[in-house]
C-alpha cells in the first residue's frame with residue numbers, strides 16, 4: 001500500500017536510523033524527513049539515502065503549525081512518526097523553556113494540525129496513525145534493591161552473561177505511574193499525555209512507545225557513550241557524574257528502529273509499548289568496557305586509558321536506575337533485541353573510530369559553518 005509518512009527529527013540520532021530503515025524497506029512509501037536542524041540535527045547522517053526517489057527532506061520547526069498543516073495537505077500525509085525533540089537531560093537542566101517549547105508545544109502543534117487535516121477528509125481517521133516516540137525517563141527512577149547474589153526472574157536476550165543481573169526488583173511497566181524528575185522527562189511526559197488526550201477526546205489513532213537509553217552510530221557526542229569514545233581517542237578526561245553507580249538500560253539503536261517499524265504497522269491503536277533489551281549497566285561498568293574496547297581497537301594497551309576517569313559533581317536530580325520491562329512488545333508483536341551488548345559496543349566504537357570526520361565536523365565547528373552556508377544559520 002502506498003503511504004505518505006512524515007518522520008519528525010529524522011536528521012537526529014534515532015530518527016536517521018528510522019528514516020534509513022523506512023526508505024530502504026518501503027520503496028513504495030513517500031518518506032518525508034521533517035527536521036529543524038538544531039545543533040543535534042545533521043543531514044550527513046543520511047548521505048546514503050538522500051538521493052532515493054521515495055525520500056524528501058523538509059526543514060521545518062514542529063512548532064510551526066501553519067507550515068505543518070500545509071505540508072499535510074500537500075503531501076496527503078497519512079502517518080506521522082514523531083521523534084523530533086530536545087533530548088539531552090543536562091541541557092534541560094540549564095534551559096527548560098526550550099524543552100517545553102519543542103517537546104510540549106511542538107507535539108501539540110503536530111497533533112492539532114493532524115486533527116484538522118484528517119478530520120477534513122471523507123474517510124477521516126481511517127488508515128491514519130500518529131506514533132509518538134517517548135522515553136522510559138517519564139516513569140521516574142527505580143530503587144536499586146536487589147540483594148547481592150539474587151537472580152532476577154528472567155533470562156535476558158540482549159546482555160552478556162557477565163552483566164545480565166538486574167539491579168533491582170522493580171521494572172517500568174506500561175502501567176507504571178508517570179513520575180518524571182528532570183525538565184526533559186517532564187516535557188516528554190507532558191507530550192505523552194497530550195498524545196493520549198487526542199485519542200481519548202477526538203478518536204485520533206495514536207500509539208506511544210517508551211524506550212530505554214539508545215546507543216550506536218550517529219549519536220551526538222554530548223551523550224555518555226559517544227562523548228567518552230571521542231574523549232578516550234583524544235586522551236581527554238572522562239567526566240563521570242557522582243560515583244558512576246547510576247544504572248541505565250541500553251538498547252542498540254537499530255533494534256529500536258526495528259521496533260518502531262513493527263509498532264507503526266502492527267501496534268494496536270491507543271496502546272503503549274515499552275521498548276528495551278533487559279540490559280542494565282552501571283555507568284562505571286560501561287565506561288570500563290568502552291575504555292577497553294577503544295584501547296584494543298586503537299592498538300593501545302588494554303586499560304591504558306583508565307586513568308582518564310575523572311569523578312565530577314553529580315547531575316542535579318540524577319535518576320538512580322532505569323529498567324524497562326518490554327515483555328508486552330515481545331509477547332504481542334514478537335519483537336526481540338538482536339545484539340549482545342558487547343557486540344553492540346564493539347560495532348559502535350568501530351563506527352566512531354572509522355568515522356572520525358563525522359565526529360570532527362560536529363565537534364570542530366565545521367558542522368555549524370556548513371549549515372550556515374547551506375541553510376542560513378540556525
Ligand code: NAD
Nearest residue numbers: 009011012013014036037038040041061062084085213214
Ligand atoms: P536527537 O537530539 O539526536 O535528535 C533530535 C532531532 O530533532 C534533531 O534532528 C533535531 O534537529 C530535531 N529537532 C529538535 N527540535 C526540533 C524542532 N523544534 N522542530 C523540528 N525538529 C527538531 O534525539 P534522539 O536521541 O534521536 O531522540 C529522538 C527521540 O527519541 C526523542 O523524542 C527522544 O525523546 C526519544 N528517545 C531517545 C532516547 C535516547 O536514548 N536517545 C531514548 C528513548 C527515547
Ligand code: TYD
Nearest residue numbers: 089213222223224225239240241246248283
Ligand atoms: P546520557 O547519555 O546523558 O543519557 P540519560 O541522561 O538520558 O540517561 O547519560 C547516561 C548516564 O551517564 C547518566 O546516568 C548520566 C551519566 N553521564 C556521566 O556520568 N557523564 C557524562 O559526561 C554524561 C554525558 C553522562
